[in-house]
């Protein structure tokens with residue numbers, strides 16, 4: 326995941342703390358969850374079954390560790406490169 330600005334981190338922390346993180350992948354993303362392959366709904370609206378992709382794109386997902394970065398104290402441009410995977 327690319328490095329977030331401090332403003333983006335603050336926004337993401339608000340979302341995590343308000344329980345807005347995705348129930349399926351645990352991150353925050355703007356579009357439909359990229360992890361969800363298929364959902365089945367009961368007629369009453371409840372989700373009765375969710376099928377997940379084994380591999381899915383994490384691009385654009387903000388994880389808790391991105392929002393709560395313990396390395397914030399030491400701002401280092403180099404640490405953006407080792408987040409992939």
Ligand SMILES: [Zn+2]
Pocket residue numbers: 347348349350351352354357358359360
């Ligand atoms: Zn998700």
